[in-house]
Amino acid sequence: MLLKLLSDPKEAATMLAAIGDRTNNPKSQEARQTVDTIIEQVRLGGDQALKHYTEKFDGAKLEELRVPPEEIQRAWQLTAEPLQEALQLAKTRIKTFHAKQLPADIKLEGPHGEKLKRRWRAVERAGLYVPGGRASYPSTVLMNAIPAEVAGVKHRVMVTPPGPDGQINSTVLAAAHLAGIDEIYRVGGAQAIAALAWGTESIPRVDVISGPGNLYVTLAKKALFGRVGIDSLAGPSEVLIIADDSADPILVAADLLAQAEHDPLAAAILLTTSERIARAVPVEVEKQLQDHPRRELTSASIRDWGLVVLCQSIEEAAKLSDSFAPEHLELQVCDPDTLAERIQQAGAIFLGSYTPEAAGDYLAGPNHTLPTSGTARFSGALSVETFMRHTSLIEFNHQALQATGTAIMALAASEGLHSHRESVRLRIEHKT
Template identity: 45%
Template sequence: MIKIIERKAQDATASLQRSIETGTKEQRQAVWDIIEQVKANGDRALFQLTHQFDGVQLDTLNVSEEEIQEAYKFVDEETVETFKQAITNIVQFHEKQKRESWMYSNPNGTKLGMKLRPLQRVGLYVPGGTAALLSSVLMTAIPAQVAGVQQLVLTTPPSKTGKVAPTVLVAADLLGIREIYSVGGAQAIAALAYGTETIKGVDKIVGPGNIYVALAKREVFGTVDIDMIAGPSEIVVLADEQQNPAYIAADLLSQAEHDVLASAICVTTSKELAQDVQAELVKQVQKLPRREIALKALEQHGAIYVTETLEEALDIVNQLAPEHLELMVEEPFELLDSIHHAGAVFLGEYSSEPVGDYFAGPNHVLPTNGSARFSSPLNVDDFMKKSSIIAYSKQDLMENADKIMRIARFEELEGHAQAIQIRLEQSSKD
């Protein structure tokens, strides 16, 4: 079960942080081999690899309109309405992130600006595996659609029956996504990056996956853009002595059940609360269908850390830079400015982590493995590209030509200088 640690702050993070997941040499080689097979053999490789890894012999990679509509038979109307409400919330949040192109002029007539355009074609990877993450459809597709991306293509592994999870298909249908392929793993990433006879290549690949998917995204980056190299799920709960240990335990388990590599950590100034949370975890984990996964995650990557001061606790939180951070303290907003690194911050006892995962509106594709120190949640900007606009006036060029040439010649790039010089000379003749 999860351990309670009493130790100085500078010692805590070394025991709680995980190294960035880069996979084993064998895993990296396997991913490289898969990518090369797809590049060389296209669809034929996808059929072979799907049979090899998923145990399914497919006749087609395309998910038909009939299969999409049939999926509604397995999803009740109340659930469909719930999906629609979540979509409304997520769209509303991401609409506020939109930015417009801009331009300004100076008195000499020069115009400078930035043109924003959406990406043309984006691949959405939706995991199957131990759980079909229908929420990943919403969280990856909606910011892309808000940005204005016109072509969205979804890939997801087939089940043992050869069918895609009905909830994934219903979520995709509600968003108007029609290009769906029944292929998963590193082979799906390769297909999206390089294209096959059936699957046209994309400009960017987004969405979570297992270690093979993560390594494949790392491998194809540069040919296409990617959102991030996402590691296993993680949560940190910063709690004071007044909080409900049952709530804290439940939220820790909400992430621990994801994966045996998931991290669930509580940081508190109260040893009594730490013991109560530990007891709650023992009780609550028994109720989970995925309790073996959660137990292993808690044992290997979980901890309840007891600090002497709140300042020490905050220092630990910022060093960990967690994917999900819950501030379960009496006045959470008073601590918000002290949080420097976190993918998403949940304030107060009613802001349980699953609220953000599914329904509130902010994106749940978040930086992991401490990368919240320098990266952000998936957002509308991730699906935009920007071009600088430079319309330099003759007057400005004449006034600044010597300065531009001086910099060019300082760098020993005479061709750059001559490109300006020739305009000076031509202008003097006019």
């Protein structure tokens, strides 16, 4: 059997910790050195360095980095009508949900006439990274472009790796057209992140970069954070399913495989209180893998990072889940609402047997760019706020400063900051 089966809670906790730390290996150390070199070369060489790395890593020799607007429009026109309708439905649902996320400004008047505000504004430029490689992701276009649009970002710049022929996947371009993006560049990997952070002759420097990517993309975002804002440091995708005896092993297996087919490092985990489910799911996984079009990749993921844990209770399963803090959590149990209230740490929770994680990936509405590798302990999904920043506005009159000045001066004195104290005293004693 490809799926490992455990029943000891301590052993399960140790294994889950190892899965959560699966990208921390010698290969990652080597990748960091490669990324540092790429970033420096792009900073110094601009477009020429981008073309060099695109040929080296993607096999595409490019004359121009930017995709012509007419090519983007043509991709939409050539998209089959059922797929156009699916993309439009996804756009509508994603936009409706994200429109509810717009943060409200704060306006407050203090007891002495002081005025306190916090206002939200969109960043000027956002860089949207859409991965390529093993698959194409038009859904990622919508999940990044729409929140940026709702936030009010004026300039949205998309980067995505080309195929060896230098072309971008047609459906990705169609989704970009639908989302109103006409500035797209044929470049991916760490070099694309470096270009967005530094700017090149063709690609403008942006304020925030969003979107998932491979290890090199993530390391580049980490290295450049501070020079540019980022949404998160996305690791390999993961799903954790909690199932009781009411679950259908066929559906549980299908959902584990749906996650595993993303990447050899993707993790697919089942926590169940049912011995029947624990025994049946691994068998069903191997059955569904027999004619799987991505069998080699998916099997590697299941073999290396798949796990079934037989738990003594739902409470034990919930504790193990919270310790792992999964990106995607499916609750295939009799009472998913009650269990969801018990869960504290998860990127997104999918309730009931009719809510596959795929619904969230494509068009449920909430964002599918979620915290991975345990970061759901302290972060959440990409949102409208990812593309915004807030500013405090503070206005005191003489009465307000006089009423609070003694306290301000006492605090300044406690920190040994003489001029801080004096800046208040002088205003109080010498009213202008």
